[in-house]
Amino acid sequence: MTMATATKQKTTTANGARYSYKDTLAASQKVNWKIEDIIGGDKRLDFSMPFMPESLACVQAMDFLNAKEKRLLNQIRGHAYLAIFGLVEELILPFVMDHTRPQLDADDYQTRAFLQFASEEAKHIHLFKRFCEEFKKGFQSDCAVIGPPSEIAKAVLAHHPLSVALVILHIEWMTQRHYLDSIADDQRLDAQFKNLLKHHWMEESQHAKLDTLMVESLAAGCTEQEIEAAINGYLEIGGFLDGGLKMQTQFDMEAFERVTGRTLTGDEREQFMAIQHQANRWTYLGSGMSHPNFLATVERLMPAARKRLEEEVAPIFC
Numbered sequence: 001m002t003m004a005t006a007t008k009q010k011t012t013t014a015n016g017a018r019y020s021y022k023d024t025l026a027a028s029q030k031v032n033w034k035i036e037d038i039i040g041g042d043k044r045l046d047f048s049m050p051f052m053p054e055s056l057a058c059v060q061a062m063d064f065l066n067a068k069e070k071r072l073l074n075q076i077r078g079h080a081y082l083a084i085f086g087l088v089e090e091l092i093l094p095f096v097m098d099h100t101r102p103q104l105d106a107d108d109y110q111t112r113a114f115l116q117f118a119s120e121e122a123k124h125i126h127l128f129k130r131f132c133e134e135f136k137k138g139f140q141s142d143c144a145v146i147g148p149p150s151e152i153a154k155a156v157l158a159h160h161p162l163s164v165a166l167v168i169l170h171i172e173w174m175t176q177r178h179y180l181d182s183i184a185d186d187q188r189l190d191a192q193f194k195n196l197l198k199h200h201w202m203e204e205s206q207h208a209k210l211d212t213l214m215v216e217s218l219a220a221g222c223t224e225q226e227i228e229a230a231i232n233g234y235l236e237i238g239g240f241l242d243g244g245l246k247m248q249t250q251f252d253m254e255a256f257e258r259v260t261g262r263t264l265t266g267d268e269r270e271q272f273m274a275i276q277h278q279a280n281r282w283t284y285l286g287s288g289m290s291h292p293n294f295l296a297t298v299e300r301l302m303p304a305a306r307k308r309l310e311e312e313v314a315p316i317f318c
Contacts, residue, residue, distance in 0.1 A: 019209040021109040028116050028206045033199050035123060039130050039192075047138050049190035051078030053182035058279035064268050069260055076143055076255050077279075078193060079135050080248055083145040084284070085175075085200070086128030091153035092168050093121045099161070099214060117210050120203045131196060141259040144251040146244045156237055160226070162218045163233030169215050169297060170234075172208035174288030175201060212297055219301050231298070231305045235313065238285055242317075245280040249273055286317030 045051075050071055054060055057077045059070040100114040136142070146152070157164060179201035183194060219227055253272050257263055264272060288294060289309055299306040 019212055021107060021113040021210075021213065024206050024209045025109055025113040025116060028113070028120070028203065031202045031206070033202070035127050035130060038195055038199050039127065039134065043192055043195075045134055045138050045192050046190045047075065049193075050074040050188060051190050051193040052081060053178075053186045053189065055182045056081070056178065056279065056283045058275055058282075061275055062271065064264075064271065069256070069262070072259055073252070073256050075135075075139065076252050076259070077276075079132065079139070079143045080145055080252060081283070082128045082131050082196070083143075084248070086125050086132075087145070087147060087149045087152060088171055089121045089125050089128075090149040091156050091164075092171075093118055093125070094153070095157060095161075095164055095168065096121065099165075099218075113210055114214075117207055120207070124200060124203070127196065127200070139259070141255065143255040146248050146251070152244070155240060159233040159237055160230045162215065162222060162227065162230035163237060165211060165215045165218055166230065166234040166298070167237050169208070169211040170288035170291075170294055172204055172211050173291035173294045174284065175204040176208055177287050177291055178283070208293070212293070215297055216300070224302070227301050228305070231302060238289070238313075242281065242285060245284060246273075246277050249277040249280055252276060281317040286314055290314045290318055 048071075050057070052074050057074045059065065059073050059077075062070065062073075065073065096114055096118045100111060100118070104111050156167065179197055183189065183197050183201075186194075219230075222230065250273070253264070253269065253276070256272075295306050295309065298309060
């Protein structure tokens with residue numbers, strides 16, 4: 001199959017859904033919200049409420065923290081969550097543009113769909129920067145985030161395009177899983193933070209479809225050996241990001257100590273790092289790598305790779 005024919009076909013996912021550029025573009029145009037509609041003015045974060053669902057924040061298991069400290073740590077994790085999304089979208093944006101440019105004359109719906117994808121990623125980057133500004137005003141303490149984004153993007157984008165597309169697909173399905181499984185029905189979360197996540201999810205649901213098509217388009221031009229190498233590259237990027245997540249956990253612990261004025265004991269620091277690093281691993285790696293639709297795409301590329309992910313790799317992060 002050539003790349004040209006692959007891009008015009010529909011893709012069937014694990015749940016039987018079929019994607020096309022035309023349908024995905026139409027769905028994206030219906031969603032299309034503005035930043036000003038969801039942040040700023042009287043639309044403020046409520047710092048008396050948690051931001052993140054417990055399934056992602058994992059603060060309740062830390063029995064050496066009191067209720068207020070758990071809420072503050074939850075909010076620190078919420079800040080890192082959107083800041084990291086902003087960071088990864090700064091590498092997704094140029095990648096999508098680079099993928100689109102050589103195929104401008106391939107299919108009008110394809111071109112428009114990917115340009116819409118890029119425009120929405122730029123909007124998300126802007127939204128998350130606005131969120132970080134609002135958070136800093138209300139939280140009144142600095143919270144460091146891994147970076148700079150340009151260096152992380154440089155390291156990731158140095159890999160084969162199919163490796164990068166798999167990472168992006170992982171992120172898109174991860175986003176879907178977080179919102180649908182953990183956030184949408186959780187009434188304990190701050191309504192404003194939850195609203196930001198809802199609007200982000202609404203557009204990312206279309207991006208997951210487009211990136212599924214992108215992965216299969218790129219794979220159609222690869223040999224079996226190149227696909228295997230690309231999957232190994234995807235895993236290398238995952239290892240690189242895991243190192244960043246450990247650093248982020250350290251940053252979160254430092255932010256927690258600053259805002260609470262509390263110095264954790266050696267045992268408490270050890271527990272904090274173990275629990276929160278694994279929570280970050282599940283949030284950003286395990287939940288995407290084990291998503292049924294992501295695994296279905298990997299299986300279409302190379303069945304043995306799905307088995308490897310399910311049996312050897314994903315359990316480390318879940």
